[in-house]
Amino acid sequence: MSEQRSDDVALTAEQCRPTGLDIEMARQVLRITWADGVTHDYPAAFLRRHCPCAACRTEYEEQSRTLLPVLSPSQTTPVMVTGGHLVGNYALQLEWSDGHATGIYDFRLLRRLAADLPRTGG
């Protein structure tokens, strides 16, 4: 099962430069407004699922090899975003309610992830 992806389409510097960054704790949504005028809302659960850190990538790969997947606590209990801060001027580091904070989401990654955002209809 492979799907055609357009991930490697070159993104301009503008498209990967946020002009607004807001973590809405109550809604558990990260809202990014990009320099080209587009706004995206990233649900916390979506971001956690796409955590780019080595530990999460390994966990994900191990689960996909398991015939009878065992849910880890982070999957049965929703993990909340508790904070975040900029890393240099190229990335956002998010902190989670389970203490996880090694995921560094660079803005190019976030802009690419926008294509995978769940549609909320409307």
Ligand SMILES: [Zn+2]
């Ligand atoms: Zn992670």
